[in-house]
Amino acid sequence: xxxxxxxxxxxxxxxxxxxxxxxxxxxxxxxxxxxxxxxxxxxxxxxxxxxxxxxxxxxxxxxxxxxxxxxxxxxxxxxxxxxxxxxxxxxxxxxxxxxxxxxxxxxxxxxxxxxxxxxxxxxxxxxxxxxxxxxxxxxxxxxxxxxxxxxxxxxxxxxxxxxxxxxxxxxxxxxxxxxxxxxxxxxxxxxxxxxxxxxxxxxxxxxxxxxxxxxxxxxxxxxxxxxxxxxxxxxxxxxxxxxxxxxxxxxxxxxxxxxxxxxxxxxxxxxxxxxxxxxxxxxxxxxxxxxxxxxxx
Numbered sequence: 455x456x457x458x459x460x461x462x463x464x465x466x467x468x469x470x471x472x473x474x475x476x477x478x479x480x481x482x483x484x485x486x487x488x489x490x491x492x493x494x495x496x497x498x499x500x501x502x503x504x505x506x507x508x509x510x511x512x513x514x515x516x517x518x519x520x521x522x523x524x525x526x527x528x529x530x531x532x533x534x535x536x537x538x539x540x541x542x543x544x545x546x547x548x549x550x551x552x553x554x555x556x557x558x559x560x561x562x563x564x565x566x567x568x569x570x571x572x573x574x575x576x577x578x579x580x581x582x583x584x585x586x587x588x589x590x591x592x593x594x595x596x597x598x599x600x601x602x603x604x605x606x607x608x609x610x611x612x613x614x615x616x617x618x619x620x621x622x623x624x625x626x627x628x629x630x631x632x633x634x635x636x637x638x639x640x641x642x643x644x645x646x647x648x649x650x651x652x653x654x655x656x657x658x659x660x661x662x663x664x665x666x667x668x669x670x671x672x673x674x675x676x677x678x679x680x681x682x683x684x685x686x687x688x689x690x691x692x693x694x695x696x697x698x699x700x701x702x703x704x705x706x707x708x709x710x711x712x713x714x715x716x717x718x719x720x721x722x723x724x725x726x727x728x729x730x731x732x733x734x735x736x737x738x739x740x741x742x743x744x745x746x747x748x749x750x751x
Contacts, residue, residue: 509523510534511530518715542698543721543725545703546700546703546704549697549699552615554679555679557679557682559675561623562628562678564629566667568632569632570667573634573640606692614697618699632670635670636670639667645658680729683728690702700725704725707721
C-alpha cells in the first residue's frame with residue numbers, strides 16, 4: 455500500500471515514523487553555547503592543577519611576593535628532585551601502587567559478587583543484610599580509628615602495608631553501587647537460561663555476571679583507585695616515614711620551621727601524576743564501557 459492509498463491521518467503517521475527512523479541514525483551536534491560552557495568548566499577544573507605546576511616551577515621567595523606568578527618558571531625539575539629526595543617518594547610510590555592496586559581489585563571483585571547476590575539471588579534476611587550494609591555508610595570513619603588501630607596492633611601489623619589494605623578490601627558503597635547496576639543491567643532470564651544449560655554458579659559469575667557488570671566495574675575501579683591513592687587519615691596513623699604511602703611521605707615536606715612551598719607543590723604534582731597517567735591510559739575504556747552499558751540498558 456502506497457502513501458497515496460492511505461488516509462490523511464495514516465499518511466501523517468507514516469511520514470512521522472520515517473522521519474524518526476531517519477533521525478535515529480543522525481549524529482547530534484552541540485551548539486556554540488555548549489562548547490563555551492564546556493570550555494569554561496574545563497578551565498575551572500584544570501586551574502588548580504595548572505597553579506600547582508606553576509608554583510612547583512618557581513622559588514619559595516617568588517611565591518611569597520605579590521602578585522603571585524602566573525606563568526611557569528625554570529625550577530620545576532629541580533624542585534621535583536628535591537621533593538623526591540626529601541620525602542623518599544620512590545618507596546612511597548611503590549607502596550601506594552601496591553596498596554591502591556590491591557584495594558581496587560579486591561573491592562571491584564568482592565563488591566560485584568556481593569552486589570550480584572543482593573540483586574539476583576534469593577536468600578533469607580537479604581533485605582536486612584542490605585540495610586545493615588548501607589547503614590555502615592552512615593558511620594563516620596573517624597569513629598573506627600581507635601578500635602581498628604588496637605586490632606591491627608594486636609595482630610602485630612603496626613607500620614605494615616596490610617594494616618592499610620585489610621580494612622578496605624570491600625566497601626559498602628561498592629556493594630550498593632554494583633547491586634543497583636545489576637538489578638537493571640542483568641536480566642534474570644539470562645541467569646535462568648545459563649542454569650538450564652547446566653552452568654555452575656562460578657561459571658555464571660565468570661561468563662554472565664562479570665561481562666554484564668563490566669561498565670560499572672570500570673567506574674567503581676577508577677573511583678576506588680583514586681580514593682585509595684589519596685587516602686591520608688588512616689595511613690598517617692597506621693604507617694610511619696620508613697614505610698609510607700605517597701600521602702604520608704608528602705606530609706613530611708610540610709615539616710620544619712619554614713616549609714618550602716615550591717618543593718611542597720612539586721611533591722604534590724609528583725603525587726598527582728600517576729592518577730593522571732592512569733586516567734589517560736584507561737579513561738577511554740572506562741567512558742566506552744559506560745556508553746556501552748547505557749546503550750544496552
